[in-house]
Amino acid sequence: MNVLVIAEHNNDEILPATLNAVNAAKQIGTVDLFVIGNDCQDVIDSGNKIEGLNKVLFCNNKVYENPLAENISTLIQSVSKDYTHIFFANTANGKNTAPRLAALLDVMIIPDVIEIIDHNTFKRPIYAGNAIATVRSSDTCKVITVRTTAFEKATFGEKEAAKIEILSSEITNLTKYISSELSKNERPELTAADIVVSGGRGLGSSENFQILEKLADKLGAAMGASRAAVDAGYVPNDWQVGQTGKVVAPDLYIAAGISGAIQHLAGMKDSKVIVAINKDEDAPIFTVSDYGLADDLFKAVPELEKLIK
Amino acid sequence: MKILVPVKRVVDYNVKVRVKNDESGIELDNVKMSMNPFDEIAVEEALRLKEKGIASEVIAISIGVTQVQETIRNALAMGADSGIFVEVNDTLEPLTVAKIIASIAKKENIDLMILGKQAIDDDMNATGQMISALLNWPQATFASKVEITDKTAKVSREVDGGTENIEITLPAIITTDLRLNEPRYASLPNIMKAKKKPINEIKVNDLKIDITQKLEILKVEEPSKREAGIMVKTVEELFDKLQNEAKVI
Ligand SMILES: Cc1cc2nc3c(=O)[nH]c(=O)nc-3n(C[C@H](O)[C@H](O)[C@H](O)COP(=O)(O)OP(=O)(O)OC[C@H]3O[C@@H](n4cnc5c(N)ncnc54)[C@H](O)[C@@H]3O)c2cc1C
Ligand SMILES: Nc1ncnc2c1ncn2[C@@H]1O[C@H](COP(=O)(O)O)[C@@H](O)[C@H]1O
Numbered sequence: 001m002n003v004l005v006i007a008e009h010n011n012d013e014i015l016p017a018t019l020n021a022v023n024a025a026k027q028i029g030t031v032d033l034f035v036i037g038n039d040c041q042d043v044i045d046s047g048n049k050i051e052g053l054n055k056v057l058f059c060n061n062k063v064y065e066n067p068l069a070e071n072i073s074t075l076i077q078s079v080s081k082d083y084t085h086i087f088f089a090n091t092a093n094g095k096n097t098a099p100r101l102a103a104l105l106d107v108m109i110i111p112d113v114i115e116i117i118d119h120n121t122f123k124r125p126i127y128a129g130n131a132i133a134t135v136r137s138s139d140t141c142k143v144i145t146v147r148t149t150a151f152e153k154a155t156f157g158e159k160e161a162a163k164i165e166i167l168s169s170e171i172t173n174l175t176k177y178i179s180s181e182l183s184k185n186e187r188p189e190l191t192a193a194d195i196v197v198s199g200g201r202g203l204g205s206s207e208n209f210q211i212l213e214k215l216a217d218k219l220g221a222a223m224g225a226s227r228a229a230v231d232a233g234y235v236p237n238d239w240q241v242g243q244t245g246k247v248v249a250p251d252l253y254i255a256a257g258i259s260g261a262i263q264h265l266a267g268m269k270d271s272k273v274i275v276a277i278n279k280d281e282d283a284p285i286f287t288v289s290d291y292g293l294a295d296d297l298f299k300a301v302p303e304l305e306k307l308i309k
Numbered sequence: 310m311k312i313l314v315p316v317k318r319v320v321d322y323n324v325k326v327r328v329k330n331d332e333s334g335i336e337l338d339n340v341k342m343s344m345n346p347f348d349e350i351a352v353e354e355a356l357r358l359k360e361k362g363i364a365s366e367v368i369a370i371s372i373g374v375t376q377v378q379e380t381i382r383n384a385l386a387m388g389a390d391s392g393i394f395v396e397v398n399d400t401l402e403p404l405t406v407a408k409i410i411a412s413i414a415k416k417e418n419i420d421l422m423i424l425g426k427q428a429i430d431d432d433m434n435a436t437g438q439m440i441s442a443l444l445n446w447p448q449a450t451f452a453s454k455v456e457i458t459d460k461t462a463k464v465s466r467e468v469d470g471g472t473e474n475i476e477i478t479l480p481a482i483i484t485t486d487l488r489l490n491e492p493r494y495a496s497l498p499n500i501m502k503a504k505k506k507p508i509n510e511i512k513v514n515d516l517k518i519d520i521t522q523k524l525e526i527l528k529v530e531e532p533s534k535r536e537a538g539i540m541v542k543t544v545e546e547l548f549d550k551l552q553n554e555a556k557v558i
Contacts, residue, residue: 070441100438108403126335127326136527137523181473237472237488281540290555291539292540292541293540
């Protein structure tokens, strides 16, 4: 079995999601990494040192500065015949590109894999994680996105894998990248953080979120939110945790003023320890929490923050 | 400009689903079904483009068992002009759905297709991207803002770190994220009117598409349950548990 893992990076560094995908891929067979980007020599050089890789393919070209699915999918297609499996992390980029590639190859995408049974058989959550499906693929090349929280990260070593340059392929002029507005974030990345502090509609305003942010900063935590908090404009979109937002599984997840709708639980119920602070003692969030505190968050959160050194 | 909106009938998002005892799937008897929430947003966006005079016609399409026609009727009641129903009784996967919709889009001279980013039953998040590949059209997934002028669409997309803005040339595919718009409710007069709007049935056999599943579902099981936790009385107790029992801070 030969597996190709598509690297997730920002042209400066390899993002942690890549390391989860590599480790998942190792369960199948020999793993090559494909770095597609522009001015991304550092990514190639560090990707090269991920433990256990066979080869690193790269295409370092200005047309790949921004990962448009149209261009990336045809480029991956051009090398696909050497592989039995192509793995992506289930990031926004992975979700955008992997199904497009699968259709080009006339295979069915296998999204959001949480467990690899054998090279044909996988487990994936459906219905917001309320059920787990075991699926078997009959395709010759399997295109997969892996749920990063379900796999450990590969580590970096000393040994360097061989590097192979791949030439750019057909470029579309029908889609143009214009700009990005990335939210500035001094905190750890939400999906990779050890601790996540999340707030919901119970916070009431974006100003009030500062009490949670103080707690997060003391803990070195990332900030998350429910959809209701995002929709109300309290916090940016990319903080949303849930079925249709980000999936997180930190060591500690603190939910304050979040009721615990199934769509929210879908994104955090695999966290190791869950703390819920909600003034409604019947809130469904308490059914998944390890430690529940039925109290007013405006009182409890600052108190907790003070106790932490 | 003709807009095609694929709509899927799914278990309503408020229902707590149950796995069947024989682990063959989800219990669907007597369960409330609705239009996939992302597809309501897709219909809404198409209707707004029509109301602005940008689109001339909005067609809703659904593929599946005979009851999916109810979902098409919902779209018609919201304001879509007509529907297309493709009856398939076998289990469908996004690749098959994409092939069916792509072949119909070609015949109907569609200029723009708006889909949900994800169906909340299978959570695939794949069909729009697959149709784009099959038609070799540009794709703008996870859209939170769409502006159309002439033959191009400027789309803001929700990506991991924030928002990305791209420009695509029509014909193209857009998939909706939750924040694109707030879908309308169908008014009673419009529900009545919708009963008279046409739904054209297309036979899947006439499309000459292989509908065998490539990704077979072997088993559907309950997720592992979390062990019940405890309620603490005070913040001090919580702090103590986190520090000394769970050892996470
Ligand atoms: C298709 C679809 C997809 C969705 N995807 C997601 C998703 O990915 N992520 C997500 O989060 N949601 C998602 N949702 C929305 C979800 O259904 C809920 O509406 C949402 O999670 C509710 O957010 P909330 O818990 O913040 O708000 P609410 O349900 O309003 O809960 C607020 C809670 O705060 C508590 N509270 C209020 N004041 C205080 C106080 N002073 N102290 C302590 N507690 C207080 C209340 O008791 C209440 O429990 C989705 C919905 C749909 C239809
Ligand atoms: N059977 C179907 N009939 C019509 N549209 C569908 C069907 N299945 C999926 N779709 C469309 O594709 C989107 C994404 O679905 P999925 O790829 O299954 O997550 C949905 O939001 C619908 O717009």
